[in-house]
Amino acid sequence: xxxxxxxxxxxxxxxxxxxxxxxxxxxxxxWLTFDTxxxxxxxxxxxxQNKVTKRVPGPTVINYKITYEMxxxxxxxxPVIGEKEKFFGRDDYSEKEASDLLHLGKLGSQAKNCMNCxxxxxxxxxxxxxLTKAWLDPAWSETGSMMAMTGKSTKEEAMAEFLMHPSxxxxxxxxxPDLGITAKEAKGLVAxxxxxxxxxxxxxxxxxxxxxxxxxxx
Amino acid sequence: MASNxxxxxxxxxxxxxxxxxxxxxxxxxxxxxxxxxxxxPSFLFExxxxxxxxxxxxxALVVWMLYAMIGSVYFLLPDETGIETxxxxxxxxxxxxLTAAVTVVVLVYILVQVGPATESTIWLINEGREYIEAPRxxxxxxxxxxxxxxxxxxxxxxxxxxxxxxxxxxxxxxxxAGLYLAGMGFTDxxxxxxxxxxxxxxxxxxxxxxxxxxxxxxxxxxxxIGARREVVEMWLxxxxxMLFGSGILGMGHHYFWIGTPEYWWEIxxxxxxxxxxxxxxxxxxxxxxxxxxxxxxxxxxxxAVQNNSPAFAWFVTNAFGNFLGAGIWGFFHTLPQVNIYTHxxxxxxxxxxxxxxxxxxxxxxxxxxxxVQGTNGIKAMKSTFASKMALGLITxxxxxxxxxxTIAGYGQVLVERAQMGATWEGYFISQDAIWxxxxxxxxxxxxxxxxxxxxxxxxxxxxxxxxxxxxx
Numbered sequence: 001x002x003x004x005x006x007x008x009x010x011x012x013x014x015x016x017x018x019x020x021x022x023x024x025x026x027x028x029x030x031w032l033t034f035d036t037x038x039x040x041x042x043x044x045x046x047x048x049q050n051k052v053t054k055r056v057p058g059p060t061v062i063n064y065k066i067t068y069e070m071x072x073x074x075x076x077x078x079p080v081i082g083e084k085e086k087f088f089g090r091d092d093y094s095e096k097e098a099s100d101l102l103h104l105g106k107l108g109s110q111a112k113n114c115m116n117c118x119x120x121x122x123x124x125x126x127x128x129x130x131l132t133k134a135w136l137d138p139a140w141s142e143t144g145s146m147m148a149m150t151g152k153s154t155k156e157e158a159m160a161e162f163l164m165h166p167s168x169x170x171x172x173x174x175x176x177p178d179l180g181i182t183a184k185e186a187k188g189l190v191a192x193x194x195x196x197x198x199x200x201x202x203x204x205x206x207x208x209x210x211x212x213x214x215x216x217x218x
Numbered sequence: 219m220a221s222n223x224x225x226x227x228x229x230x231x232x233x234x235x236x237x238x239x240x241x242x243x244x245x246x247x248x249x250x251x252x253x254x255x256x257x258x259p260s261f262l263f264e265x266x267x268x269x270x271x272x273x274x275x276x277x278a279l280v281v282w283m284l285y286a287m288i289g290s291v292y293f294l295l296p297d298e299t300g301i302e303t304x305x306x307x308x309x310x311x312x313x314x315x316l317t318a319a320v321t322v323v324v325l326v327y328i329l330v331q332v333g334p335a336t337e338s339t340i341w342l343i344n345e346g347r348e349y350i351e352a353p354r355x356x357x358x359x360x361x362x363x364x365x366x367x368x369x370x371x372x373x374x375x376x377x378x379x380x381x382x383x384x385x386x387x388x389x390x391x392x393x394x395a396g397l398y399l400a401g402m403g404f405t406d407x408x409x410x411x412x413x414x415x416x417x418x419x420x421x422x423x424x425x426x427x428x429x430x431x432x433x434x435x436x437x438x439x440x441x442x443i444g445a446r447r448e449v450v451e452m453w454l455x456x457x458x459x460m461l462f463g464s465g466i467l468g469m470g471h472h473y474f475w476i477g478t479p480e481y482w483w484e485i486x487x488x489x490x491x492x493x494x495x496x497x498x499x500x501x502x503x504x505x506x507x508x509x510x511x512x513x514x515x516x517x518x519x520x521x522a523v524q525n526n527s528p529a530f531a532w533f534v535t536n537a538f539g540n541f542l543g544a545g546i547w548g549f550f551h552t553l554p555q556v557n558i559y560t561h562x563x564x565x566x567x568x569x570x571x572x573x574x575x576x577x578x579x580x581x582x583x584x585x586x587x588x589x590v591q592g593t594n595g596i597k598a599m600k601s602t603f604a605s606k607m608a609l610g611l612i613t614x615x616x617x618x619x620x621x622x623x624t625i626a627g628y629g630q631v632l633v634e635r636a637q638m639g640a641t642w643e644g645y646f647i648s649q650d651a652i653w654x655x656x657x658x659x660x661x662x663x664x665x666x667x668x669x670x671x672x673x674x675x676x677x678x679x680x681x682x683x684x685x686x687x688x689x690x
Contacts, residue, residue, distance in 0.1 A: 011382065014452055014459065018459040021463040022458070022462040025463055028467060040413065040477050040479075041407075055479070099406070103406050104335055107337070107404075108335030110345055110346030111335045111336070111339035112346070113273060113344060116268070116351075117267075117268055121409070121412055122475050122476070123562065124348055126562065126566070127255070129640075130640050133640075171642070172646045173260075174259040174646075175263065177264045178264060179332050201475045201476065202474060202475055205558075206559065207638075208639045209638075
């Protein structure tokens, strides 16, 4: 045993410090995980009916109009759930029907590997546009080009048509390939996109569609 | 090939290194395809699309690094504990099972590509979640094989001598293996999905993998330049404290925009801003110890110990690359005020390339050379022309790709994010911006440089053992 010169050159001291620091950080992370998990749990239909704001609204949010508006209090845009809006001709999807559609869409988004070209909530690959607020993208609105291009009269039908035959409707030299998406899957995927656009992403993406005037409820 | 390695465990380590090198090659080839598609989108369109190339590109990356890490542990285990690995035959069986599974997974990725929107696709084809796309059957197989591996390590360390380095590796592997479980579930709530997905990705790449690299660097310094164990292990414990202290809560920087509450802005910004600190420490540690050990020996009139010059060159590149790629390029876009514009652009890609290379590829390639040294029974291994070409071209190539992607990302952020607000139209306008297109062209050119370097690397790994220049 050699003589102890200083605690700063003592391996046991550093080993204990490493264990304490790691333990403390882990406990804090786990505690925050509980808090975050309760805040990002998916909402319900009654939340929507009673205008309870959830960070991740329930699947029946597809029955409502969603906009992305500047919140002066929070200093960035937030999704705002408005009055009822028809989605594939209906605005009365039950909780079960809407959940099934969302489930199909989420499964589809993974099965078709969307994330290895697009970003979702900003995560994924960078070969194609971000899909976080794709539902609110001006390209798909009445003033955009996609409804005319696909020959459809509603946003959701235009999106579904595009998803089923993407390479027939090129918007750029870089095209989306045909992934064998069926009509049913396309409907699920559009529901998934509409639901995703209602998630409170703390203002990401910033200035979404500012140039085209998509914010402030238009 | 006759092996001079004394322990079966080390031979198993070299087997892992071999497969890792092949997968590294696959990663680079897929990267080249994807890079070509950025410039010529019709290349292999609806035949072998970007999503497939990109999926195999990043999966091969993750898997080759895990292979090289498992191989490194099997290789250093007898060295640290002084005994043959307990249950090494089971470990070998695990290797064959894992390799067969990886082969099937990759073939399915390439040939089947995507499936219908059903549970069976998640189970059999791919999970469609970046980095951990492996279908669920493979997930379960991976868990079983990793359990065997962790069992090997624990049984051996308990039976043999348990050094500080081994203690760190044991704790780290437990965390690393356990975290994989967080990425196996399915949920319809994409915010919850990405929350747990980051538990795997972030806590691997910015915490447990970094600690693993710290342990490897510590072992390498003792092995290659005869650094004193007490000193090296003290550094290692300090690094563990700093890496976990910053890295675990640094996870907050992935929780800015995925639906999670605002408090992650402050937590993520603070702790991820601290993440480069241990990387500076690791750099200083390697370079300082190198100089100190050399100086001490020269002062005593002895010759400096340096028994594997190509491996050591890669270890030093690691110290620098880790700091530059993970530290500097990470810090560039980690603050929420910046990240709201850069999140999900080519900036991320630039950081990813230099960080994975600088922090992990470098030191693991160094381990390949240590494997070659052992297999050929070389006492002091010197660099050949090919060793230097491999190091120079790969480093220059990756650094070149990173700079190109950073410039492309800059153009993209200004046009798509700041000006046009991340819409479909904004995205495509940015993709045609001159800075973006030229950046992508340079990225492809530098990717080819990297690939040429890789060919030198393979040629060198296969031939350097037979060279006459070494001391045997």
